[in-house]
Amino acid sequence: MQRHFFVVIIMLLIIACQPTITQKQDVSETTKRNVIIDNMLTRRAIRKYTDQQVSKEQLDTILKCAIYAPSALNRQPWQVRVIQNKKLLDEINQRFLNFAEGKEFQGSASRYREPGFSIFHNSPSLIVIARDVNIGTSTLDCGIILQNILLSAHGIGLGTCPIGSLVPVLNLPENKDILEQLDIPEGYEVAINVSLGYADEKPVTKKRFENRVKIIE
Known part of the structure; x- marks a missing residue:
């Protein structure tokens, strides 16, 4: 009886942990997507460089x-x-x-x-x-x-x-x-x-023409 009780407890703990694992996976995937989008939005043309060579x-x-x-x-x-x-x-x-x-x-x-x-x-x-x-x-x-x-x-x-x-x-x-x-x-x-x-400047973001993008529904 006591053994059966411990088995039930362990199973409940495993089930209880499942949402936490899924949540961590979801956060990781969201972070990856945000990094990709941030990379696209923050890149600027660089017109001043240091002397350091690319490896x-x-x-x-x-x-x-x-x-x-x-x-x-x-x-x-x-x-x-x-x-x-x-x-x-x-x-x-x-x-x-x-x-x-x-x-x-x-x-x-x-x-x-x-x-x-x-x-x-x-x-x-x-x-x-x-x-x-x-x-x-x-x-x-x-x-x-x-x-x-x-x-x-x-x-x-x-x-x-x-x-x-x-x-x-x-x-x-x-x-x-x-x-x-x-x-x-x-x-x-x-x-x-x-x-x-390697960039030797930090250019400011220039205006984007959002009105040139339209969604036709």
């Missing part, structure tokens, strides 16, 4: 997130290169300055005449994303992989900034040697570039 481990994380981006028919029509070679970065920046001479630009590129200007904001790493020109969806697909790079970098404490002004420069026939140094295959062209490094 191999950090790059591995970012690039793994990058190649897990979805693409139409899973064709993955991209080539991704990370440049950390200072000499090559300086050469790319000089190619932009040569191209920019006498031209007018918007945004940060408009300051190219200033001493020490860097089209990629002197970031210690530059990511080049090239697209397969024979696949119609490659531009969109590269936009998706770009977002994975931006968010994963922010998630591990790094800053990024998409660099569009450099795209036409790298695609010029006279700069084909740069793409050859990056081992980008024939049939690909640069779609977008990304500065990458």
